[in-house]
Amino acid sequence: MPAPSSPVLFDPARGLAVLRTPGSVYALRIGSDGSPRHVYWGAALDTADLAALPSAQSRADSSFEADAAPDELAPQTGARFGPAGLQVRFADGTRGAQWVFAEYTVKGDELRLLLTDRRYPLAAELGYRVRPGSDVIERWVELTHTGGDDSGPIAVDRLDSASWTAPTLPDYRLSHLVGGWNSEFQLRRDRLPVAETVLTSRRGMTSHHASPWLTLDDGTATEEHGEVWSTALAWSGSWRVTVHRDPVGRTTWTGGFGHEGMSWTLAPGQTLRTPVFAGLYTRGGFGSASRAWHTYVRSDVLPQPDRDRPVVYNSWEATGFDVDHDGQRRLARLAARLGAELFVLDDGWFGARTSDQAGLGDWRPRPAAFPDGLRPLADEVHRLGMAFGLWVEPEMVNRDSDLYRTHPDWVVHIPTRDATELRNQLMLNFARPEVESWAHETLDRLVRENDVDWLKWDANRVVTEAGWPGHPDPDRLWIDHTCAVHRIMDRLRADHPGLGIEACAGGGGRVDLAILARTDQAWTSDNTDPVDRIGIQHGFSQLFPAQTMAAWVTDSPNPATGRITPLRFRFHVAMAGALGLGGDLTRWSEEELDEAAALVARYKDLRPLVQRGHQHRLSGPGGVTAVHYASLDGIEHALLAWRPSTRFGHRSPALALPALDPTARYLDLDEGTAHSGATLTRQGIDLALPRGDYASRLIRLRRVG
Numbered sequence: 001m002p003a004p005s006s007p008v009l010f011d012p013a014r015g016l017a018v019l020r021t022p023g024s025v026y027a028l029r030i031g032s033d034g035s036p037r038h039v040y041w042g043a044a045l046d047t048a049d050l051a052a053l054p055s056a057q058s059r060a061d062s063s064f065e066a067d068a069a070p071d072e073l074a075p076q077t078g079a080r081f082g083p084a085g086l087q088v089r090f091a092d093g094t095r096g097a098q099w100v101f102a103e104y105t106v107k108g109d110e111l112r113l114l115l116t117d118r119r120y121p122l123a124a125e126l127g128y129r130v131r132p133g134s135d136v137i138e139r140w141v142e143l144t145h146t147g148g149d150d151s152g153p154i155a156v157d158r159l160d161s162a163s164w165t166a167p168t169l170p171d172y173r174l175s176h177l178v179g180g181w182n183s184e185f186q187l188r189r190d191r192l193p194v195a196e197t198v199l200t201s202r203r204g205m206t207s208h209h210a211s212p213w214l215t216l217d218d219g220t221a222t223e224e225h226g227e228v229w230s231t232a233l234a235w236s237g238s239w240r241v242t243v244h245r246d247p248v249g250r251t252t253w254t255g256g257f258g259h260e261g262m263s264w265t266l267a268p269g270q271t272l273r274t275p276v277f278a279g280l281y282t283r284g285g286f287g288s289a290s291r292a293w294h295t296y297v298r299s300d301v302l303p304q305p306d307r308d309r310p311v312v313y314n315s316w317e318a319t320g321f322d323v324d325h326d327g328q329r330r331l332a333r334l335a336a337r338l339g340a341e342l343f344v345l346d347d348g349w350f351g352a353r354t355s356d357q358a359g360l361g362d363w364r365p366r367p368a369a370f371p372d373g374l375r376p377l378a379d380e381v382h383r384l385g386m387a388f389g390l391w392v393e394p395e396m397v398n399r400d401s402d403l404y405r406t407h408p409d410w411v412v413h414i415p416t417r418d419a420t421e422l423r424n425q426l427m428l429n430f431a432r433p434e435v436e437s438w439a440h441e442t443l444d445r446l447v448r449e450n451d452v453d454w455l456k457w458d459a460n461r462v463v464t465e466a467g468w469p470g471h472p473d474p475d476r477l478w479i480d481h482t483c484a485v486h487r488i489m490d491r492l493r494a495d496h497p498g499l500g501i502e503a504c505a506g507g508g509g510r511v512d513l514a515i516l517a518r519t520d521q522a523w524t525s526d527n528t529d530p531v532d533r534i535g536i537q538h539g540f541s542q543l544f545p546a547q548t549m550a551a552w553v554t555d556s557p558n559p560a561t562g563r564i565t566p567l568r569f570r571f572h573v574a575m576a577g578a579l580g581l582g583g584d585l586t587r588w589s590e591e592e593l594d595e596a597a598a599l600v601a602r603y604k605d606l607r608p609l610v611q612r613g614h615q616h617r618l619s620g621p622g623g624v625t626a627v628h629y630a631s632l633d634g635i636e637h638a639l640l641a642w643r644p645s646t647r648f649g650h651r652s653p654a655l656a657l658p659a660l661d662p663t664a665r666y667l668d669l670d671e672g673t674a675h676s677g678a679t680l681t682r683q684g685i686d687l688a689l690p691r692g693d694y695a696s697r698l699i700r701l702r703r704v705g
Helices: 047-052 285-300 325-338 375-383 402-406 435-451 474-495 530-540 567-574 589-610 676-684
Strands: 008-011 017-019 023-031 036-042 086-089 099-109 110-117 122-130 137-145 154-159 162-166 175-178 186-191 194-201 213-217 228-234 239-245 251-257 262-268 271-273 277-282 312-313 340-343 387-392 455-456 500-503 521-523 550-551 578-581 614-620 624-628 637-644 665-668 673-677 695-704
Touching: 008 047, 008 099, 008 110, 017 047, 017 110, 017 271, 023 277, 036 162, 036 500, 110 285, 137 154, 137 162, 137 213, 154 251, 154 277, 162 228, 162 277, 175 312, 213 239, 213 251, 213 262, 213 285, 213 340, 228 239, 228 251, 228 285, 251 474, 262 271, 262 474, 277 285, 277 455, 277 673, 312 325, 312 387, 325 375, 325 589, 340 455, 375 387, 387 435, 387 500, 435 474, 530 567, 550 567, 567 578, 567 589, 567 637, 567 695, 578 589, 589 624, 589 637, 589 695, 665 676, 673 676
Parallel strands: 312 340, 312 578, 340 387, 387 455, 455 500, 500 521, 521 550, 550 578
Antiparallel strands: 008 017, 017 023, 023 036, 086 154, 099 110, 110 122, 122 137, 137 271, 137 277, 154 262, 162 251, 175 186, 175 213, 194 239, 213 228, 228 277, 239 251, 614 624, 624 637, 637 695, 665 673, 665 695
16 A cells, blocks of 8 residues: 555555545445445545445345445446446447456556456556645546457447546535527536436537536535535537436436447557546535636646736737738737737638638638738737737638638548538548648648747537548547647647647637646637626636636627627726737727726736636625635735626625635725725625726735734
8 A cells, every 4th residue: 555645545455445635535445346436525534434434325225226336437237227437339249348356556646446347358447646736636537448359349339537426415406507609608506306417518519508517516505615526527529427316315427528329449459548527525615616626727737827818909809801911010009009918810811711601721821911921910019019829710611712622521521411511611520630730730830930929729610410431430530530639739839839829619619628738728708798708707717717718808889799888897807817808999099098008007917816816706785796816825815896787776785705814904905995804704895886887896905914
C-alpha cells in the first residue's frame, strides 16, 4: 500500500480503494464477481470506517432485483437492469462482459484497476485521478481487444467514462443546463423523477441545447449551504448522460461520448479510450461547487490560466460580410481609442465570401476587399498597439467553393441520401487524415503569413447524414472528427506558443472542459442583449470561470432583441466576464466613445479580480442580481449589480455579502466610506442603484486594518 499521506490508497486484502481530496472521500470495493462497486462518496471518513461499511443492498431484494452495490461501470450482464455503461458484442454474438479483477496500479495521485473478461479477449482499465489541491476526481476507461488476429472484432455499442452514485437521500433534485441558439446555458433545477432521465446531444457537438454537466442535491441546498454532488464530461462531440432513480431509493448516473444507436469496432490489439468524466462533492452549496469547478478549470484544464484575457473588439456586428481593408482600419483606430487590446476581423474576408452562400473552405484573402492581402491590416493593428485576430470556420464548406469543387468527397455524407444544408454549408470530415492535414496546414499558413495572434474558431452547423463511405467502421466519425479538432488546436498552440484561440459554435454550441483544455475562452452566445445575458452568464458560471466567458458590449437597440439599454448597463453586464466590444463604432457619438473608453479602463483595473478571483452569485428581492468577486487573499473585492426593471415603491434593499469576513472592516474605494464586515455579511450593502430601468452599479471594496 502507498504511504498514508497519499491521496490514493488501495488495500488488496479488502479490495478497497480510497481517494481523498481536501474536502471529500471517494471509496469503491472490488465485488465478489470481480466488478468494482461503489462504496461511498461524501464528507471525510477514516479508512477503517470506510472498510467497515457494508456493501449496499437493495431494499427490494428478490429474484426480480439484484442485491448488489452499484457498479463503477455497469457491464450489461447479471441481474443488472439499469442503464449499462458498457455494451459489447463479441464475434460469436455474445453480449456483455463478465469481469475478473486482474491488478491495480497506484502512481502518485492516480489509480488504475485492470479488469479482464472471464472468457473473451477483452480488458478494461478504469482510471481515477485526484488533482492536487482540488476536490475534483477525474475518471475514464480504456477498453482493449486483447486477442490475436484470428479472434474476430468486438463491437462496442456503448462505452461510458464512469458511473457515479449518490448516497441515499430523502429526495433528489437535478440541476442542469438547457437552451438553444441565442438562449444558451439556462439553469433548471427540478425534482428528479423516479425514472431514467437522459441528458444528451445527438448533434456531433456539445450543443446549445444541453450541457454534459449536472448537479444533484436533496432539494434543500442553496447557493451557500448544503451537500452537492456534481459531474462534468470533458467531450466536445455527441454525448449522453443517463440519471437513474429507481423506486427503492438508489440514484446513479452514467455518461460518456456518443449517443444511442452508434457502434464502434475494436480490432485485435486496438484500444478505445474515453474522455474524462470528472466529479466533485461539497458541503457548501451550489456556489461552493462552482468555485471548486472554477479552481479546477484554472489549475488543471486551461492551457494559459494566468494570462489576462484581452479586451477584444470584433468587427462582425459592425460590418457583417461587408468588410474591406479601409473599413476595418477605421474600426481598428476607434477600437484602439477605446482601449481594446485585440482586434478580430470576422467573417467575409476570404474567397468569394460576400454572403453565407459561398467561399467557406477557400481560406485566401478576398482580392476585392484586401487587394494586398491581410498583412497590411495586421501591421496597422499591431502599430495601434493591439493584437490581430482572425475568424475562421475550418470544419465547414460551401458547395460554391473551390475546395468543394475539388474535393466533394471530403464532406460528411451518405451517397444514397440527400445532404442537408444548414446555413448553406456542409461539414468536412476531419476524421479523414488528409482532411485533418489540410486543415492544420491551412490554419498554420494563415497564422504564419499574416502574423495572427488569435483565432476565433467557429462552427455554424451540426452533423447530419453522418456517413463515411468506404470506411469499415463509419460510426468512428463521431469520435474521430472531434479528436481531430482537438489535435489541430493542440498542434497550432504548440507551433505558435503565443497564439490565443477562442471557441465558438454559433455562440455557445461547443463549450465543455475538453474544448477549454486547448482554448483561452469561449464565445458564450450570439445574443449580446444585456438582460438576456444575465441569465446566460448565470448558467455558464455554474461550471466555467469568468475568464473563459467572452462578453461583448454591442449596439443599442440590440440586434438580437431590439431592446434599448444604456451603455453603462451593457458594460456592467459584460464586465462580469472577459470583456469585449462589438457594434459599429463609427456610429457611436463622441460622448459614447469617451464613456466607453472610461469603462474599459475601469474594467482593466478590476480584471484580475474578475478573471482570477473567487466568484459568488448573489440575488435579492426586487429583481436585483449581482456577482461578487473576491481576491484569493480576501483583500480586494468587486461587486457588479444589475436591476433590469423597477416598480414604483420597490426600492432595492441592501444585498448581503456572505463572502466577506465579519470580523474585518472594508473601505468603499469610490465613496471613501468604511463598513463593518459584520454589517455587510448580515444586513448587507446599500447598492444605491439609480432610478429607472436598466440600473447597474460597480462597487469596489478593500479589507482594511
